[in-house]
Amino acid sequence: MRGNWRIAVIPVLMVVVAIAHGVRVRAFDENPWVGAGFGMFAEIDGPQRAIEVTNPAGGVVVFPANLDGTLARAASFPTSGELRRLADALERTGVEITRLRVLRPVYTSPQLTWEEVASLDNP
Amino acid sequence: MTTLDLMTPRRHLLDPADPRFAIQVALFSFVVVVHSDVRRAIFGMVVAVVGLLITDRRFQIWFWWALTTVMTVWFIYEWPTLDNHVALSVYWAGAIAFALTGPDWEITLAKLARWMIVTVFGLAVFWKLASADFISGGFFEWTLVVDPRFAPLSQLLGMSGEALAANRETVVVAGSGELAVGGAVRVAAQWLSWGTLALESAVAILWGLGERAGKWRHLVLGLFALITYGLVPVVGFGFMLLVMGLATVATSKARLGYASAALALFLYAAVWNWVVLG
Numbered sequence: 001m002r003g004n005w006r007i008a009v010i011p012v013l014m015v016v017v018a019i020a021h022g023v024r025v026r027a028f029d030e031n032p033w034v035g036a037g038f039g040m041f042a043e044i045d046g047p048q049r050a051i052e053v054t055n056p057a058g059g060v061v062v063f064p065a066n067l068d069g070t071l072a073r074a075a076s077f078p079t080s081g082e083l084r085r086l087a088d089a090l091e092r093t094g095v096e097i098t099r100l101r102v103l104r105p106v107y108t109s110p111q112l113t114w115e116e117v118a119s120l121d122n123p
Numbered sequence: 124m125t126t127l128d129l130m131t132p133r134r135h136l137l138d139p140a141d142p143r144f145a146i147q148v149a150l151f152s153f154v155v156v157v158h159s160d161v162r163r164a165i166f167g168m169v170v171a172v173v174g175l176l177i178t179d180r181r182f183q184i185w186f187w188w189a190l191t192t193v194m195t196v197w198f199i200y201e202w203p204t205l206d207n208h209v210a211l212s213v214y215w216a217g218a219i220a221f222a223l224t225g226p227d228w229e230i231t232l233a234k235l236a237r238w239m240i241v242t243v244f245g246l247a248v249f250w251k252l253a254s255a256d257f258i259s260g261g262f263f264e265w266t267l268v269v270d271p272r273f274a275p276l277s278q279l280l281g282m283s284g285e286a287l288a289a290n291r292e293t294v295v296v297a298g299s300g301e302l303a304v305g306g307a308v309r310v311a312a313q314w315l316s317w318g319t320l321a322l323e324s325a326v327a328i329l330w331g332l333g334e335r336a337g338k339w340r341h342l343v344l345g346l347f348a349l350i351t352y353g354l355v356p357v358v359g360f361g362f363m364l365l366v367m368g369l370a371t372v373a374t375s376k377a378r379l380g381y382a383s384a385a386l387a388l389f390l391y392a393a394v395w396n397w398v399v400l401g
Binding site (some may be wrong): 006009011014015019020030031032033034035038039040041042043044045050052072073076077103105107108111112113114 | 202203205214219225234235239241246250251257261262264265293295296302303304309368395
């Protein structure tokens with residue numbers, strides 16, 4: 001039996017982290033495909049999330065979320081802190097924002113619609 | 124008459140007869156897993172080269188613990204966007220560090236690899252069973268009509284390239300409406316859903332049984348890799364699974380089999396990505 005803890009510790013850690021990821025998916029709408037939960041290729045919600053930016057003139061620009069950096073992070077883990085960080089990053093590039101929304105696809109064959117995951121008004 | 128000298132450590136690099144072969148091949152997984160940008164590619168190559176040069180057991184232990192620490196910091200920082208194969212590589216670095224620290228490291232590493240494979244596949248099956256999208260076949264139907272990685276399969280099933288491009292364009296701009304679903308996509312989505320669930324469950328169960336499953340556990344892991352990564356070569360994950368499988372076998376022939384499969388996957392994925400994704 002000696003040394004068995006060494007064999008158990010990593011699989012147990014993997015399960016604990018996966019449970020924590022599951023909690024984050026439920027509580028914070030984290031992307032179920034990432035975050036060490038091993039839930040890839042199970043849910044439609046995931047890599048195709050989008051970020052919709054509305055400007056003061058009412059114009060709307062959509063960014064695919066499968067880009068690197070702040071955009072991907074905000075889409076994947078859309079807490080108010082991450083959305084604010086994204087808004088700051090966009091405003092530094094000269095983009096004016098009145099509303100920021102993270103959207104996920106909802107597919108009921110063959111209809112595609114989009115559901116709001118999180119939003120930030122007048123950042 | 125020749126005698127088997129068990130006291131003299133072998134000094135050959137990448138010798139399948141040496142148990143250290145599993146750790147040496149694992150070093151290449153850091154090149155494969157973290158190749159997505161230049162800085163990460165350099166990091167992976169430095170890890171592989173330094174790891175191969177260190178032959179002293181005490182320094183190897185330090186090296187693997189240091190690598191585990193660095194990658195854990197990276198894991199925590201990137202957790203919200205961390206790909207699961209990168210997470211698996213961090214766990215595998217930790218597994219090697221743990222194994223090397225104790226006695227009979229190759230036996231410990233083989234047991235760790237076995238239970239990590241069970242955990243990965245157990246979690247993958249759990250997520251699929253918990254997903255209404257997956258059970259209904261909706262997930263694979265969606266994937267076949269919008270995911271560019273599945274385009275060759277979708278076209279084999281009767282979808283036109285134009286219809287797939289139009290579907291992808293709708294998704295990229297977050298447009299709503301009816302997507303094109305043609306050919307045998309709906310039937311194939313059902314087969315893919317239940318086939319994936321059956322195969323992943325078989326891997327989890329047979330690896331859980333361990334020695335009692337005999338060669339079947341290696342065959343089913345090989346079958347999973349062949350079917351899954353043959354269709355869509357997710358090279359990082361496939362490479363990690365084969366590297367872990369390699370650590371569970373004790374003969375040169377079996378070690379070479381796993382290492383060859385990992386190399387074949389790497390080369391196939393490079394060609395596939397170039398041809399299909401451009």
